[in-house]
Amino acid sequence: MKLFLDSALTDEIQYAIDWWNLDGITTNPKHIQVSGKPFLKAIEDVADLVAGHDIPVSVQTNPHNHNDWRAIVEEAIRLASISPNFVIKMPCTEDGFRACAYLAEKGIRANLTLCFSSAQALMAMRMGAHIVSPFIGWKEANGEETGSFIEECVAIKDNYGYDTQILVAAVRNARQISEAAVRGADIVTCGFAVYKDMLTHPYTDMGLGKFQEFWDETPYGEKVTE
Ligand code: E4P
Numbered sequence: 001m002k003l004f005l006d007s008a009l010t011d012e013i014q015y016a017i018d019w020w021n022l023d024g025i026t027t028n029p030k031h032i033q034v035s036g037k038p039f040l041k042a043i044e045d046v047a048d049l050v051a052g053h054d055i056p057v058s059v060q061t062n063p064h065n066h067n068d069w070r071a072i073v074e075e076a077i078r079l080a081s082i083s084p085n086f087v088i089k090m091p092c093t094e095d096g097f098r099a100c101a102y103l104a105e106k107g108i109r110a111n112l113t114l115c116f117s118s119a120q121a122l123m124a125m126r127m128g129a130h131i132v133s134p135f136i137g138w139k140e141a142n143g144e145e146t147g148s149f150i151e152e153c154v155a156i157k158d159n160y161g162y163d164t165q166i167l168v169a170a171v172r173n174a175r176q177i178s179e180a181a182v183r184g185a186d187i188v189t190c191g192f193a194v195y196k197d198m199l200t201h202p203y204t205d206m207g208l209g210k211f212q213e214f215w216d217e218t219p220y221g222e223k224v225t226e
Contacts (some may be wrong), residue, residue, distance in 0.1 A: 001181045004058075004167065004189035008035040008042045010049050012192045017055070025050070026058040026133075026169070026189040028089070028113070040082075047083035058111045058131070060089035072099035080108045087130055089113045092120040097127045104128030111167070118152035125162035131187070136180075137170030147179055154184040174198035 002023035005016045008031035016022040025046060035042045043059050050057060059079050065071040072095060076088040080103075087109040090096040100110040109130035115121050116139060124132035134153055136146040153166050165186040171177060172190075177198060180188045190198075 001185060002165075002187040003195070004187055005195070006031065006169070006189045006191050008032050008037075008046060009192075010045050013046060013049055016192070016195065017050075017053075020195060022055065024056040024058070024187065024189075026089075026111070026167070028060050029063065043079070043086070044082065047085055050085050051083070053085075055085060056087045056109075057083065057085045058087045058089050058113075060113065063091065065095075066091050066093045067095050069095035069098040069102070072096060073102050076103050076108055076110070077106070087111045089133075092116070092124060092132075097123050100124065100129050101127040104130075113169070115153075118149060118156060121153040121166070122156050125157060125160070125164040129164045131165045131167045133167045133169040133189075135170040136168055136176060137172045140172075146176075147183060150180055150183040150185055158184075 003020065004024040004026050005013055005022055006026045007013060008027045013025055027043065027046065032039050032042045037045065046057050061072050061075045065075065072090050076090065076099065079088055080086050088103065089111045090099050091114045092112050096112060100112055103110050104127065111131035111133060112124035112129045113133045115124065115132050115134045121132045121134060134149055136149065139146050139149065150168055157164060157166060167187040167189055168180040168185045169189050171180070171188050171194060173194060174197060177188050177190065
């Protein structure tokens with residue numbers, strides 16, 4: 001399963017590439033705002049960082065255009081021309097789906113974001129989406145179960161042989177990363193802190209402490225020659 005970083009901060013992205021063999025990046029208007037840069041500057045800086053590498057960067061179109069497929073298409077074409085790494089995000093709305101189908105014909109990769117049902121995921125796949133992004137954290141915060149949601153998206157993809165990659169988004173903890181992997185998602189995207197947290201376990205630290213004690217109480221010895 002591929003691991004994407006949900007961030008527009010270039011220092012975080014560089015760290016994740018160097019240390020975690022990062023597969024891709026997702027951004028959204030929140031991450032751009034957090035970067036403190038104007039939208040175009042923020043996405044161009046990320047594009048520069050990954051230039052020449054096979055690291056896709058999802059970039060979101062203006063969310064105000066959710067019901068204007070022509071405006072989504074126009075902006076998507078403009079954004080896609082900035083970097084070959086860009087995958088263009090548009091929402092799971094009727095206009096988003098139509099824009100996706102149009103862009104797919106033109107060879108522009110779309111990430112259908114804000115996906116909250118497997119029926120929306122099915123539509124994204126039918127329309128030729130490169131990626132569809134089921135948001136599990138938001139659903140769980142709303143008291144909804146998400147394991148079967150991921151499973152249904154994966155089953156629909158497999159049943160009909162769609163090429164769309166299922167990217168599990170809004171992931172809050174290590175357990176959800178494992179769940180996504182077990183249920184067959186293609187990608188998860190998480191914030192920097194979630195990955196940092198995922199790499200640790202209190203028992204790993206406790207075990208290291210114990211082994212260090214035993215180590216310190218045992219002489220290393222000389223190499224025994226034959
Ligand atoms: C995914 O592509 C989104 O950017 C992301 O996961 C949104 O959710 P969050 O900001 O609540 O995590």
